[in-house]
Structure formats: C-alpha cells, structure tokens
Amino acid sequence: MNEVISSTIQSPAQGLQAVWGWFDVSQDDRARVSDLLPLAEQNIEAILQDFYSRDGGYDHPSGEGAASGMQKVKDEQRRHLLELFDAGLDQKYFEGRKSAGIFNENYGISPSFYLSLYTFAINRICDLIREHTKDGAEAETVQKALRKTAACHQAITIEAFSAARSEAIEQRERQMSELPTPALRLQEGLLLVPVVGVLDSHRSRLLTMQILDAIRDQNARVVVLDITGVAAVDSMVANHLIQTMTATRLMGAQSVLTGISAEVAQALVKIGVSDDALNPAGDLERGVETARKLLER
Known part of the structure; x- marks a missing residue:
C-alpha cells in the first residue's frame, strides 16, 4: 500500500492513474470537468473576492509587503483552481500539484485553509452549474464529476504539500546538524x-x-x-x-x-x-x- 501511495509523488504516469481510480474519476468525468473551464474562468475572480471578503473568513495580514504578498497568494490560488479543469495525467499536471504543495508550504498556507478555499470555490461553481444547466439530471451528473475530480485534485496537492513540508524539515535538520560546536x-x-x-x-x-x-x-x-x-x-x-x-x-x-x-x-x-x-x-x-x-x- 505504501508503494502505491508514494508512487503518486514519485511516478506520475502510473501513480496518477491509480489515484483517479481511487476517487472513481472516469474519462467521462474528466471530460465533463474540462468543459467547465470557460465557466470557471469567467467567475474565478468573483469567487476569490467573495472568499476573502467574508466576515471572519480570513484574517487579513498587515505590515509592509503584506498587500503584494497576498496578491501573489491569490494569483497562485487562481492558477491552482483553474488547473483542476484541465487535469491530465502527464508530467505537467504532476509538477503543477507539486508546485502548489511547495507554494503552500513556503507561504505558510495550512492544509485546512487550502481545503476551505477549494470547498468554497467548488460549491460556488456547483451553484453556477445548476443555474446554467436546464436538465436537472445532467446538472447533477456534472456536479458529481466535479466533486470527485476536485477531491482527487486536493488529495494530490495535500500529498505534495506533505512531501514539501517533510523535505523542508529535513533540510532544516541538516542545516542544524552542520552548526559548529564551539569549545x-x-x-x-x-x-x-x-x-x-x-x-x-x-x-x-x-x-x-x-x-x-x-x-x-x-x-x-x-x-x-x-x-x-x-x-x-x-x-x-x-x-x-x-x-x-x-x-x-x-x-x-x-x-x-x-x-x-x-x-x-x-x-x-x-x-x-x-x-x-x-x-x-x-x-x-x-x-x-x-x-x-x-x-x-
């Protein structure tokens, strides 16, 4: 089991196929989610704005450089969210998930905060699907495909986040172990x-x-x-x-x-x-x- 799990990080071609299967994401599901990309692109700015403007939804940072730092965080989050709708099984997708995990680790974004943003965004897009799809059964099918794909997408990112954190801890420990010890x-x-x-x-x-x-x-x-x-x-x-x-x-x-x-x-x-x-x-x-x-x- 550990070899299968680690393969999602170390062997994208085989590992990602396995993960899609774990979350019951079919080729049809991925096609439906890919068709949602224009809808997501049209609404992503409003979704991010609503997420950060909620009362109690986020403790806005202050101090020099805080605004530019938050803008970079939002830019990365926009990119990471949109990658969900163009998720392939190639090296590019794997590197994108790894990049998201490393970015979250470097900027101190906790998994809980990351997941809260994704949950908020997916719920909003599901609302839009219901509004734009006349066939109720089809809307339900598309929403289900989106939620399965999003769960898989999040899981891979969290795993990359965990790997990035472990690597950062090991690096700090190596640096600490190399500290000179004076007599x-x-x-x-x-x-x-x-x-x-x-x-x-x-x-x-x-x-x-x-x-x-x-x-x-x-x-x-x-x-x-x-x-x-x-x-x-x-x-x-x-x-x-x-x-x-x-x-x-x-x-x-x-x-x-x-x-x-x-x-x-x-x-x-x-x-x-x-x-x-x-x-x-x-x-x-x-x-x-x-x-x-x-x-x-």
Missing part, C-alpha cells in the same frame, strides 16, 4: 561545550572529535557538555554521548553533562546509563559549579 574556555582547565540543534549520530561523532581536540590543545581537566539546546536524543545518540564522556576520561579530563530533558533522561535510562557515568547537573549554572569543584580536587 569555550571558561577558565584554565575548564571548557564549556554548548550543543544546539539536532544531535544525530554523524554530528555526535564530530562532537567527540572536537571535544578531544580541545582537551588536548587547551590542557583541559574538566569539560561541561551542555545539551539544553538539543531538541531530541534517541538511544543511539545517547550511546554516543556516553562514548564521548568515556573518551574524555581516557584523555585525562572529567566531564559534566547539563541540560538533560525528561526525554533525554528516558533515553539514557533505556540503555542502562547510571548517574556515575554521566556526572549530571540539572542546569548549566550548577554544571559549572560542579566542574569548578572537580578542578579543586
């Missing part, structure tokens, strides 16, 4: 190493090397390793921390671990780490006090 000399023999950001296995290994080099270069006897700024530590990274502190002792220095969160404490307990191995202190201030006492011994 600060608080006084003779005492180093402070504040760690901020994502502490994955790769960065943990680099951190160990940096600490050991700093101990050697500055003749440090105690190192305070502060992980207050680390968002999450899993069992593997916790193991790296223990290895780092063990390597510190082998270099002739003692270490103090500060800034341990509840999540980090649980990760350390899971791998059977005791207080003796960590020499922990609740916060940085107490950690520095502990380190200075160790220097006096």
Whole structure:
C-alpha cells in the first residue's frame, strides 16, 4: 500500500492513474470537468473576492509587503483552481500539484485553509452549474464529476504539500546538524561545550572529535557538555554521548553533562546509563559549579 501511495509523488504516469481510480474519476468525468473551464474562468475572480471578503473568513495580514504578498497568494490560488479543469495525467499536471504543495508550504498556507478555499470555490461553481444547466439530471451528473475530480485534485496537492513540508524539515535538520560546536574556555582547565540543534549520530561523532581536540590543545581537566539546546536524543545518540564522556576520561579530563530533558533522561535510562557515568547537573549554572569543584580536587 505504501508503494502505491508514494508512487503518486514519485511516478506520475502510473501513480496518477491509480489515484483517479481511487476517487472513481472516469474519462467521462474528466471530460465533463474540462468543459467547465470557460465557466470557471469567467467567475474565478468573483469567487476569490467573495472568499476573502467574508466576515471572519480570513484574517487579513498587515505590515509592509503584506498587500503584494497576498496578491501573489491569490494569483497562485487562481492558477491552482483553474488547473483542476484541465487535469491530465502527464508530467505537467504532476509538477503543477507539486508546485502548489511547495507554494503552500513556503507561504505558510495550512492544509485546512487550502481545503476551505477549494470547498468554497467548488460549491460556488456547483451553484453556477445548476443555474446554467436546464436538465436537472445532467446538472447533477456534472456536479458529481466535479466533486470527485476536485477531491482527487486536493488529495494530490495535500500529498505534495506533505512531501514539501517533510523535505523542508529535513533540510532544516541538516542545516542544524552542520552548526559548529564551539569549545569555550571558561577558565584554565575548564571548557564549556554548548550543543544546539539536532544531535544525530554523524554530528555526535564530530562532537567527540572536537571535544578531544580541545582537551588536548587547551590542557583541559574538566569539560561541561551542555545539551539544553538539543531538541531530541534517541538511544543511539545517547550511546554516543556516553562514548564521548568515556573518551574524555581516557584523555585525562572529567566531564559534566547539563541540560538533560525528561526525554533525554528516558533515553539514557533505556540503555542502562547510571548517574556515575554521566556526572549530571540539572542546569548549566550548577554544571559549572560542579566542574569548578572537580578542578579543586
């Protein structure tokens, strides 16, 4: 099942065919929706204006650049809505859905807001279909085709939105993992190493090397390793921390671990780490006090 779902993003030719089938969108449905394009083009401006002018419908931004930013959002939304009526199964359509998802992510447009606009627009166009179609049965058939196609269209965009968000998060995590970790000399023999950001296995290994080099270069006897700024530590990274502190002792220095969160404490307990191995202190201030006492011994 996961392979089929992921194919909607990675393999447009096969994936989009499958998605159309999931939503029961037939070739006739797509033809009916395509015939609605002139009607949509004639009314899209009024639909967008009505959507944004509703009381409580939108919290209009303020400040420098807000107007131009909103105009760009509306221009993109107009394009994305009209793409619904010319939905093919080719690379162009796939790229359009991916572009919509990435745009929403970059401009902070939530899936809920995106879906609310589409729901509003589709309801308005269904109203127009009823007004312009004399045959009630045919109007009902066209509306049904539009709603099925719109649901499929939205689903693909939301999936692209999700992929774009995951990619953005991974990119930020990579950037955070590449942040340098300084070894600060608080006084003779005492180093402070504040760690901020994502502490994955790769960065943990680099951190160990940096600490050991700093101990050697500055003749440090105690190192305070502060992980207050680390968002999450899993069992593997916790193991790296223990290895780092063990390597510190082998270099002739003692270490103090500060800034341990509840999540980090649980990760350390899971791998059977005791207080003796960590020499922990609740916060940085107490950690520095502990380190200075160790220097006096």
